[in-house]
Amino acid sequence: MLQTKYAVIGAGLAGAATAWQLARAGHEVTAIEQYDVGHPYGSSHGSARIFRRVYPQAFYAHLTGRAEALWHELAAESGAKVLTTTGGLDFGAQRNPRKLARVLESLGIYSRLYGAEEARSLWPQINFDTEVLYQPDAGVIDADLAVRAMLDLACASGAQLLSGWPIGSVTPSARGYTLKSPGRPLVHAETVVVCAGAWLPEMLPELPLPDAALRALPRLAVTQQQVLHFPVRDLADWPVFVHMGPLQVYGLPGGRDVDGLAMKVAEHDGGRPTTASGRDGIVDPAARDRLIDYVRTYLPGLRPTPVAEDTCLYTSTPTEDFLIDRIGGIVLVSPCSGHGAKFAPLVGKLAAGLATGRGRVPAEFTLAGSALGAL
Ligand SMILES: Cc1cc2nc3c(=O)[nH]c(=O)nc-3n(C[C@H](O)[C@H](O)[C@H](O)COP(=O)(O)OP(=O)(O)OC[C@H]3O[C@@H](n4cnc5c(N)ncnc54)[C@H](O)[C@@H]3O)c2cc1C
Known part of the structure; x- marks a missing residue:
């Protein structure tokens, strides 16, 4: 024993x-x-998960600061580049960037609001449909x-x-x-x-x-999520983003998995209920089509033909x-x-x-x- x-x-x-x-x-x-x-x-x-300070709840926004300090300790102790800072953008009517800005301000976390047009001039690779909140500490974790x-x-x-x-x-x-x-x-x-x-x-x-x-x-709901990688049209520096509009979509540089040449784009809420032992690992064709349409509409800086795709499991509590x-x-x-x-x-x-x-x-x-x- x-x-x-x-x-x-x-x-x-x-x-x-x-x-x-x-x-x-x-x-x-x-x-x-x-x-x-x-x-x-x-x-x-895989090599890409979003790190961001932006949360609608002050509780989580505060905890991101404690987590960030530990990511830096991990990088220093291991010598591994576990976190790459890119800056992050939050937009979309349901994301309510102005409200998010107030949460960050209450915690003394720097962020800046841009109008949609000004944001488009700064990040022409994205078609913004609302005001945009920029937060510089966001980035990509190499999971x-x-x-x-x-x-x-x-x-x-x-x-x-x-x-x-x-x-x-x-x-x-x-x-x-x-x-x-x-x-x-x-x-x-x-x-x-x-x-x-x-x-x-x-x-x-x-x-x-x-x-x-x-x-x-609490009930623990397991869903199979799908992520797609779309090639970048040029190697402009891409931020991570969360867009809650017609779909709830997030995107981030895909990192080593795609030799740094593609963005990972996925729906937060588009998963299929499953179990860890019963999941099939197959990307839902309807979800793939939704994301391709999304990229055509909102991400002119990407080619709308995915070069890679994957599935992953969420385990979610009701809250x-x-x-x-x-x-x-x-x-x-x-x-x-x-x-x-x-x-x-x-x-x-x-x-x-x-x-x-x-x-x-x-x-x-x-x-x-x-x-x-x-x-
Ligand atoms: C598609 C996708 C995108 C995501 N994007 C983000 C993001 O951008 N930002 C963010 O903050 N978070 C993101 N997340 C969430 C984040 O990835 C998860 O919160 C995190 O990976 C959970 O880790 P875990 O260790 O709990 O689970 P897991 O990584 O699944 O680890 C559980 C481990 O337990 C092992 N195990 C299970 N049963 C047994 C057993 N009986 N005996 C021995 N070993 C066992 C499993 O094999 C597994 O390796 C994302 C998740 C997914 C799926």
Whole structure:
């Protein structure tokens, strides 16, 4: 039997970050991943996720600052370029750029509003349909690189990584829990941090959680999202953007996945309900057509013929708030809802704090302190 103080199940962004934060604080930790690190079946693969400070809720906008500081620490400690700053644009009637500007101003975060015409002269690659909010700190997180950097740092601090190691069940045992994986040695851990992404809903029955806790959990909806990469017409510097108009669309430079030559464009809300084990990995043709039409209308700086496409899983709570809470010796971490990547190192820090009992999590992420427990 393998013995560890903290077992972290899942080595996507959340699990890698938790292992890094536990190991750098000197704790004995084992990260356990069912596939190879960097696999494409969950939520953290590929070279592009948006980092942005802009949120309609001051709570999240504030947390982006804490996350940004940790991204810089990760870059400094690992030497990996995990975050590339590009600046970000928010526009569209439903995005309400003026209201977003007020939220940022209340927190002392710099941003600037432009009229649609002025914005078009500055970023001619985009057809803006409303005022535009510019925020300079936004950029692109290289998710795949970040996962590897955090795991490398964790291992350099003594963590153990077990990959190709699917955990089938977690059962209570003397002073902790026994984690079983078919054909593998048992793992004994005092505390278990579950960062299983879209697999969490299917895993819940295999976790030793009281019925009352299970009933209190929010509904976790898994959807298969699709992302397309469109080639840039010229190599003008592209910002990341969020546009909430006729569609809810975001776009960002695609990074290494497309040799820096294409923008990743996707719908935030165009996903198909599925499960982690049942998803088909096929891009929905109707969603593809919607995005091609969108690019023709709003993104003249792109060629409207996708050069690459991919699917990815969102695991969303009804409020799109994260769930980070502790029940007995089990810490549940579900930080997705389509916007968790930017917070990854902070999520790891919060989860590590809950695991060790030395840190606190904002009430918004807990069952007792948030609206989550009532949903
Ligand atoms: C298309 C798409 C675009 C996104 N864009 C953005 C963005 O621009 N900005 C942003 O901030 N966020 C974005 N997100 C959200 C962000 O990517 C997620 O919040 C984040 O990747 C979630 O990471 P995770 O570690 O919780 O899940 P995952 O990365 O899925 O990791 C869970 C891991 O657990 C492992 N696992 C599961 N069950 C077991 C088991 N029984 N035993 C062992 N291992 C197990 C899985 O194999 C997996 O590796 C996006 C997400 C998607 C899908």
